Amino acid sequence: MNIYVLLKKTFDTEEKIAVSGGVIEDDGAEFIINPYDEYAVEEAINQRDAHGGEVTVVTVGDEDSEKQLRTALAMGADKAVLINTEDDLEDGDQFTTAKVLEAFFADKEADLILAGNVAIDEASGQVGPRLASSLGISYVTTVTSLKIDGETVNIEKDVEGDVEIIETSLPLLVTCQQGLNDPRYPSLPGIMKAKKKPLEELEIDDLDLDEDDVEAKTRTTDIFLPPEKEAGRVLEGDVQDQVKELISLLKNEAKVL
Amino acid sequence: MGDTKEKIFKGGGFLVEDLTSDDVITPEDFTEEHKMIAKTTEDFVLGEVVPKIDNLENHEFEHSVDLLKKAGELGLLGADVPEDYGGLALDKISSSLITEKFSRAGGFSITHGAHVGIGSLPIVFFGNAEQKEKYLPKLATGELLAAYALTEPSSGSDALGAKTTAKLNKAGTHYILNGEKQWITNSAFADVFIVYAKIDGEHFSAFIVEREYPGVSTGAEEKKMGIKSSSTRTLVLEDAEVPVENLLGEKGRGHIIAFNILNVGRYKLAIGAVGGSKRGIELAVKYTNERKQFDTPISSFRLTQEKLATMAANTYANESAVYRTVGLFEQRMGALTEEQLKDGREVARAIAEYQIECSMNKFTATECLDYVVDEAVQLHGGYGFMQEYEVERLYRDSRINRIFEGTNEINRLIVPGTLLKKAMKGELPLLQQAQSLQEELMMMMPEEVGMEPLEQEKHLLRNAKKMVLLGAGLAAQKYMQKLENEQEILVNLADMTAEVYNMEAAILRTEKAIKKSGEAASKQKLLYTQVYAQEAFNRIEADAKETLIAVEEGDTLRMMLSSLRKLTRHTPTNVVAKKREIAAGIIEEEKYTV
Numbered sequence: 001m002n003i004y005v006l007l008k009k010t011f012d013t014e015e016k017i018a019v020s021g022g023v024i025e026d027d028g029a030e031f032i033i034n035p036y037d038e039y040a041v042e043e044a045i046n047q048r049d050a051h052g053g054e055v056t057v058v059t060v061g062d063e064d065s066e067k068q069l070r071t072a073l074a075m076g077a078d079k080a081v082l083i084n085t086e087d088d089l090e091d092g093d094q095f096t097t098a099k100v101l102e103a104f105f106a107d108k109e110a111d112l113i114l115a116g117n118v119a120i121d122e123a124s125g126q127v128g129p130r131l132a133s134s135l136g137i138s139y140v141t142t143v144t145s146l147k148i149d150g151e152t153v154n155i156e157k158d159v160e161g162d163v164e165i166i167e168t169s170l171p172l173l174v175t176c177q178q179g180l181n182d183p184r185y186p187s188l189p190g191i192m193k194a195k196k197k198p199l200e201e202l203e204i205d206d207l208d209l210d211e212d213d214v215e216a217k218t219r220t221t222d223i224f225l226p227p228e229k230e231a232g233r234v235l236e237g238d239v240q241d242q243v244k245e246l247i248s249l250l251k252n253e254a255k256v257l
Numbered sequence: 258m259g260d261t262k263e264k265i266f267k268g269g270g271f272l273v274e275d276l277t278s279d280d281v282i283t284p285e286d287f288t289e290e291h292k293m294i295a296k297t298t299e300d301f302v303l304g305e306v307v308p309k310i311d312n313l314e315n316h317e318f319e320h321s322v323d324l325l326k327k328a329g330e331l332g333l334l335g336a337d338v339p340e341d342y343g344g345l346a347l348d349k350i351s352s353s354l355i356t357e358k359f360s361r362a363g364g365f366s367i368t369h370g371a372h373v374g375i376g377s378l379p380i381v382f383f384g385n386a387e388q389k390e391k392y393l394p395k396l397a398t399g400e401l402l403a404a405y406a407l408t409e410p411s412s413g414s415d416a417l418g419a420k421t422t423a424k425l426n427k428a429g430t431h432y433i434l435n436g437e438k439q440w441i442t443n444s445a446f447a448d449v450f451i452v453y454a455k456i457d458g459e460h461f462s463a464f465i466v467e468r469e470y471p472g473v474s475t476g477a478e479e480k481k482m483g484i485k486s487s488s489t490r491t492l493v494l495e496d497a498e499v500p501v502e503n504l505l506g507e508k509g510r511g512h513i514i515a516f517n518i519l520n521v522g523r524y525k526l527a528i529g530a531v532g533g534s535k536r537g538i539e540l541a542v543k544y545t546n547e548r549k550q551f552d553t554p555i556s557s558f559r560l561t562q563e564k565l566a567t568m569a570a571n572t573y574a575n576e577s578a579v580y581r582t583v584g585l586f587e588q589r590m591g592a593l594t595e596e597q598l599k600d601g602r603e604v605a606r607a608i609a610e611y612q613i614e615c616s617m618n619k620f621t622a623t624e625c626l627d628y629v630v631d632e633a634v635q636l637h638g639g640y641g642f643m644q645e646y647e648v649e650r651l652y653r654d655s656r657i658n659r660i661f662e663g664t665n666e667i668n669r670l671i672v673p674g675t676l677l678k679k680a681m682k683g684e685l686p687l688l689q690q691a692q693s694l695q696e697e698l699m700m701m702m703p704e705e706v707g708m709e710p711l712e713q714e715k716h717l718l719r720n721a722k723k724m725v726l727l728g729a730g731l732a733a734q735k736y737m738q739k740l741e742n743e744q745e746i747l748v749n750l751a752d753m754t755a756e757v758y759n760m761e762a763a764i765l766r767t768e769k770a771i772k773k774s775g776e777a778a779s780k781q782k783l784l785y786t787q788v789y790a791q792e793a794f795n796r797i798e799a800d801a802k803e804t805l806i807a808v809e810e811g812d813t814l815r816m817m818l819s820s821l822r823k824l825t826r827h828t829p830t831n832v833v834a835k836k837r838e839i840a841a842g843i844i845e846e847e848k849y850t851v
Contacts, residue, residue, distance in 0.1 A: 070289065074293060185304070186293060186296075186297050187331045187332050188333065189332050191290055191297065
């Protein structure tokens with residue numbers, strides 16, 4: 001089975017976000033594999049181990065994305081592809097990424113493509129579905145269980161806390177939700193082996209794309225941090241008074257009632 | 258190893274050599290693999306061990322066994338084990354990073370360290386092929402767990418005074434061991450103990466003793482001040498039957514094994530202490546950013562900032578120094594052939610060359626840690642005294658580090674003792690340099706110090722080295738062979754030497770970083786170095802003065818003090834201002850940052 005994983009690097013969840021001049025500062029920031037994409041990598045490895053085949057991890061990013069690809073290789077993926085857009089593209093959006101990936105997959109025979117449910121930075125959840133639709137294959141988002149038997153695929157999908165059970169078939173794209181699996185730590189032997197695994201680097205030119213073909217459909221007009229959380233207030237007095245005061249505050253101050 | 262040239266340096270050689278930044282290995286030279294190994298370790302510790310710390314502190318040691326086996330699956334027990342025996346044979350930087358990241362696990366880091374370090378390494382270094390074949394693959398996976406049994410109720414620092422005996426049985430098949438080994442880490446669950454005993458009451462030797470052998474048992478769990486997550490018991494040997502093939506190394510050569518293992522234990526402890534110091538700073542800065550008094554986060558008070566900055570500057574110097582030592586091992590092992598590298602004894606010898614460095618790292622890093630956790634508790638105020646705060650445990654866990662693997666006092670005495678031995682043997686031109694220094698000082702003119710970054714610190718370093726030589730030279734001249742009785746002076750010399758080593762490590766690391774990434778990106782490193790160098794210099798000056806006063810008197814003393822003044826003449830750095838800048842960086846990042 002030819003298995004592909006779409007992977008994005010994102011800020012480490014421990015990282016403090018600072019905005020200056022309308023741009024998120026990333027100087028010296030630590031990056032990780034988008035946590036939802038980690039579920040995708042783990043699932044890909046498990047499916048390969050169960051059904052045979054090969055796992056290829058693909059990212060659209062810059063030179064530094066190699067680090068996250070190596071981590072996926074260390075977890076157990078077989079090959080990695082870095083589509084480096086650093087020199088060619090200034091700004092991209094979900095359209096851009098999906099378009100680049102569409103070109104990459106044009107000559108591939110993918111049985112299964114796994115992506116994260118969303119990336120924790122921009123959280124659009126669009127790249128997977130867009131890609132599936134342009135490749136003309138089925139897709140299921142937010143999967144929490146994936147069972148493949150021949151061409152038949154049985155899926156459990158998270159629907160806002162409920163479970164939807166779906167039967168579909170390969171080829172297929174799924175996006176992975178928390179609960180699907182428990183991603184492994186890259187083992188030390190895995191890390192040492194990852195050095196020797198193939199990592200191919202491509203530019204959009206190699207995919208016969210021009211800058212114009214992938215020009216973003218959206219424009220970011222502003223970036224700002226959420227307002228700082230203010231100190232809470234503890235209401236006092238007996239319960240009756242507290243309730244009265246709370247209602248009045250919700251009406252007059254918070255204006256939510 | 259980055260662009261570092263594979264030069265080889267003599268242990269203690271830094272006192273008489275001028276080094277450049279290319280001569281040292283620094284954390285900035287770590288490769289992507291090193292960082293990935295560190296990350297896996299960190300994720301494992303945070304994800305698996307930290308959630309179990311309360312259980313471990315409660316002596317639920319089934320978790321220790323389980324966690325060690327899980328660590329084994331990830332390769333975290335095999336870094337120092339040769340590939341031929343199921344290990345990974347990683348470089349010493351990798352295994353050091355594993356040690357540093359395990360420090361977050363509190364007492365469990367001691368469990369891990371005792372297994373992979375003092376428990377497994379005697380076999381890695383000194384086992385014969387059969388012993389390695391039998392034990393190492395299982396030690397590397399965690400199928401077998403190891404412990405190290407040297408200390409006895411009546412012999413601690415005087416390890417060779419052990420009373421445990423071994424006697425060959427009549428059939429010549431087994432050694433019969435009798436005695437008690439005290440405070441044995443991992444003893445609740447270890448399958449294999451490295452035990453020292455005297456054959457026929459006189460030949461100090463090492464044995465591999467399995468828990469299952471007849472006559473082997475352990476006592477009750479000790480009640481300790483800290484590192485409660487680790488198991489500590491007495492190992493009792495009552496006519497314990499140990500097969501003859503389990504004699505480790507040669508009969509009567511156990512002290513060689515003990516000596517080598519102590520060196521490893523010491524630098525590893527120092528690395529763990531650096532990891533602990535970083536955690537202490539992080540807890541302190543997070544708390545002081547959060548905690549408000551007088552409507553102000555207490556991290557905005559200058560006095561808080563001074564503490565955070567001093568903690569971090571000391572940590573930086575120690576971090577630089579321990580990885581400098583690891584780099585020395587790497588440089589020396591880099592010159593070994595494939596065959597030699599497979600011979601554990603050669604690896605042990607490469608490490609033993611740096612006995613002085615290992616001892617210095619041990620006492621300065623563990624004292625840095627003790628200082629950091631003490632101030633971290635202080636910055637938490639009353640909350641720091643409460644067990645629900647992690648810093649309370651850090652404080653208790655820290656204290657043992659100054660005691661085990663050779664007390665810090667013993668480690669201090671080793672430094673000048675070994676230096677003088679090397680000087681006597683002609684391995685280091687210490688005495689010659691001390692001699693010419695006395696002449697040089699007579700006509701010494703003040704040195705022009707340039708304005709470039711680190712020039713001032715290098716000037717202080719050069720003169721600090723001279724102060725060590727001055728003190729050591731005078732003391733050696735005056736007391737000759739009886740110097741070993743002058744323990745106060747020896748300790749002064751040890752402290753001065755260690756400060757010099759740390760100062761130089763920080764300077765060269767910062768210089769290397771500036772060369773690689775520029776001054777702006779190395780700002781925090783530069784500040785740490787400026788502060789540490791100045792403060793270390795002040796301490797060295799005080800020690801040198803006290804030493805001279807203790808050794809000489811009258812006119813000679815007056816002359817010597819005037820020489821000392823020539824060496825200490827400088828325009829001091831404004832450490833108050835520098836520390837404010839340092840603190841700003843830490844408060845912003847909410848952790849130790851370089």
